Amino acid sequence: MAKHAVEANFDGLVGPTHNYAGLSWGNVASKSNVNAVSNPKEAALQGLAKMKALADRGYMQGVLPPHERPHVPTLRSLGFEGSDEQILQAAAKQSPAILAAVSSASTMWTANAATVSPSADTADRRVHFTPANLSAKFHRSIEHKVTGRALKAIFRDEQYFAHHSALPSVSHFGDEGAANHTRLCSHYGEPGVELFVYGQQAFNQQAPAPVKYPARQTLEASQAVARLHGLAERNLVFAQQNPAAIDAGVFHNDVIAVGNGNCLFYHEQAFLDEARVLADIRERLTGTELEAIKVSGQQVPLEDAVASYLFNSQLLNSPDGMLLVVPGECREIASVSQYLDQLVSSDGPITSVEVMDVKQSMRNGGGPACLRLRVVLNDEERHAINQGVVLTDELYQRLTSWVEAHYRDRLVQDDLADPKLLNEVRQALDELTGILHLGPIYDFQR
Numbered sequence: 001m002a003k004h005a006v007e008a009n010f011d012g013l014v015g016p017t018h019n020y021a022g023l024s025w026g027n028v029a030s031k032s033n034v035n036a037v038s039n040p041k042e043a044a045l046q047g048l049a050k051m052k053a054l055a056d057r058g059y060m061q062g063v064l065p066p067h068e069r070p071h072v073p074t075l076r077s078l079g080f081e082g083s084d085e086q087i088l089q090a091a092a093k094q095s096p097a098i099l100a101a102v103s104s105a106s107t108m109w110t111a112n113a114a115t116v117s118p119s120a121d122t123a124d125r126r127v128h129f130t131p132a133n134l135s136a137k138f139h140r141s142i143e144h145k146v147t148g149r150a151l152k153a154i155f156r157d158e159q160y161f162a163h164h165s166a167l168p169s170v171s172h173f174g175d176e177g178a179a180n181h182t183r184l185c186s187h188y189g190e191p192g193v194e195l196f197v198y199g200q201q202a203f204n205q206q207a208p209a210p211v212k213y214p215a216r217q218t219l220e221a222s223q224a225v226a227r228l229h230g231l232a233e234r235n236l237v238f239a240q241q242n243p244a245a246i247d248a249g250v251f252h253n254d255v256i257a258v259g260n261g262n263c264l265f266y267h268e269q270a271f272l273d274e275a276r277v278l279a280d281i282r283e284r285l286t287g288t289e290l291e292a293i294k295v296s297g298q299q300v301p302l303e304d305a306v307a308s309y310l311f312n313s314q315l316l317n318s319p320d321g322m323l324l325v326v327p328g329e330c331r332e333i334a335s336v337s338q339y340l341d342q343l344v345s346s347d348g349p350i351t352s353v354e355v356m357d358v359k360q361s362m363r364n365g366g367g368p369a370c371l372r373l374r375v376v377l378n379d380e381e382r383h384a385i386n387q388g389v390v391l392t393d394e395l396y397q398r399l400t401s402w403v404e405a406h407y408r409d410r411l412v413q414d415d416l417a418d419p420k421l422l423n424e425v426r427q428a429l430d431e432l433t434g435i436l437h438l439g440p441i442y443d444f445q446r
């Protein structure tokens with residue numbers, strides 16, 4: 001008998017150094033907003049408002065903490081010496097690009113924090129976590145260690161939860177986590193089909209690959225994660241992302257497809273071999289039929305999909321069909337807005353649309369789906385997690401006041417060298433680990 005299970009969303013709380021540094025080649029928004037003035041306070045409040053809206057609708061909502069930035073230990077490992085203040089000054093002078101990279105608040109995009117396999121799918125019937133090495137981008141490659149600590153501080157009980165280390169941090173095993181991983185199923189507590197989408201093969205130079213922008217995820221990385229999690233071959237599908245889509249700015253699969261339950265919502269340009277992907281899923285999916293909602297280029301041109309982040313939406317079960325939680329930009333682009341109107345009146349599985357304003361994050365290429373990590377939990381697992389991170393009205397109020405007290409409402413690149421900013425961040429995060437009952441997860445606390 002399958003156990004009752006829910007899908008919980010763990011959103012990344014936006015960190016106090018949220019800024020626009022143009023760090024992500026291949027991510028159109030990151031490049032086009034380089035050096036814009038950011039508003040970390042607004043960014044964090046937008047994220048919290050999204051979490052609250054979904055918690056109010058009855059969804060289980062969790063919070064993942066931001067990381068310590070600027071990350072001084074990384075600067076030390078690169079040869080900068082002296083006090084923290086001297087290190088920040090030297091980095092700002094000798095290599096502002098490195099300082100920007102170690103200051104990014106990119107851990108907010110928790111769809112890239114890890115790949116998670118629910119216990120119904122794994123050989124040992126535990127929930128498995130592999131933090132993503134994010135080796136394609138220096139600023140993100142420094143995330144996985146503390147991400148692993150945070151996940152262990154939340155999913156503590158080894159009876160229910162298994163934690164792996166990130167894969168080797170080289171391009172051969174480039175892994176971007178849940179952004180390239182979708183699970184389809186009849187009910188959350190039943191075994192599902194885990195769909196891993198990769199950008200290129202590392203050990204086969206002849207295989208198709210993008211030519212303009214980098215493919216961040218390799219097939220070999222996806223296969224390694226599936227092995228680590230103890231997934232059965234009959235529940236697995238590996239699919240190559242369309243290289244042309246990567247070259248058009250689709251740097252993760254979750255910019256062009258999203259799945260939930262038995263529904264896969266995707267653009268016709270998402271996969272290299274769409275027919276095979278659908279056939280493989282259909283063959284493996286049990287207890288239900290796949291509902292494939294394909295959006296054509298005529299309905300929504302690929303550029304509009306990238307600009308609006310239509311597919312970077314949260315697709316959620318609701319009492320009457322599925323709810324699509326889209327970023328505000330979807331209502332600003334005519335083709336997408338029209339498509340959404342038609343979608344909800346089409347009698348298909350998606351019956352409602354809700355718009356969320358996450359503009360501060362969107363300017364760096366992160367929509368509603370990037371901001372959340374999905375974790376399917378059965379009732380026992382749900383009780384076994386650290387309850388300190390579960391968003392209640394009270395926690396929402398506390399976090400909102402915490403943001404109001406500690407965050408700046410304006411940040412530019414020059415501010416990153418300000419030693420006062422580093423102190424503000426550490427003070428804020430020290431308080432946060434108390435609020436969320438996480439214990440000392442940060443380097444400055446150890």
Ligand SMILES: NCCC[C@H](NC(=O)CCC(=O)O)C(=O)O
Binds near residue numbers: 023024106112179
């Ligand atoms: N899932 C969304 C991830 C967005 C993220 N953007 C960034 O890191 C941009 C940061 C900057 O440019 O300042 C990325 O590309 O990995």
